[in-house]
Amino acid sequence: MNNKIWNIYIIPTDTCFGLACALDDKKNYHKIYKIKKRRMDNPLALMVESFDWLEENTDLTLEQIDFLKEYEKPFTILTQSRNVEMYLKFEDEEEWMFENNDIYDFIAFRVAHNPIQKKLIKRFGPIWLTSANLSGKPELYSLKDVEKQFEYYLDKWVLEIRWAMESQSWTTTPSDVFSFVGEDLEVDYKRKS
Numbered sequence: 001m002n003n004k005i006w007n008i009y010i011i012p013t014d015t016c017f018g019l020a021c022a023l024d025d026k027k028n029y030h031k032i033y034k035i036k037k038r039r040m041d042n043p044l045a046l047m048v049e050s051f052d053w054l055e056e057n058t059d060l061t062l063e064q065i066d067f068l069k070e071y072e073k074p075f076t077i078l079t080q081s082r083n084v085e086m087y088l089k090f091e092d093e094e095e096w097m098f099e100n101n102d103i104y105d106f107i108a109f110r111v112a113h114n115p116i117q118k119k120l121i122k123r124f125g126p127i128w129l130t131s132a133n134l135s136g137k138p139e140l141y142s143l144k145d146v147e148k149q150f151e152y153y154l155d156k157w158v159l160e161i162r163w164a165m166e167s168q169s170w171t172t173t174p175s176d177v178f179s180f181v182g183e184d185l186e187v188d189y190k191r192k193s
Contacts, residue, residue: 016139
């Protein structure tokens, strides 16, 4: 029997407030797209517990992981993960678990960096993560703004604020998004702040 409580969580990230749900929570994965008014061809990031997880589950080399450990800014790394790709393409009762699975040739990974994120990942495993804002609108840095933006969903208990405080401190710049070129340390930036 599954004792998980499915929900979409509003959590602090290292750059702004984020929306998160469990990797295997197909229903709320799709609700995040609806709530954000996000196009289904725009993938979500996956937050994992540690660099060890990246080593065991992605195509990153040890040298690349060491580079990430020393990276000084918030980052999102684009790489391949056979395990996650297989999971996304899993068919459940003759339907795709995630019907937009074809957008995940490369998966955007973030590594948990604070106890709040680690606590959620310890409970659910890897979590889908995206900024808590409407698509195309600025990120939200104030809990008051998050509550105002998502009041309807908070009132309906679709969203739950977890471990967030008004006094969060933010970098107020988005994470750098990049991939490595082959097995080298050459970085191909998709977004650099």
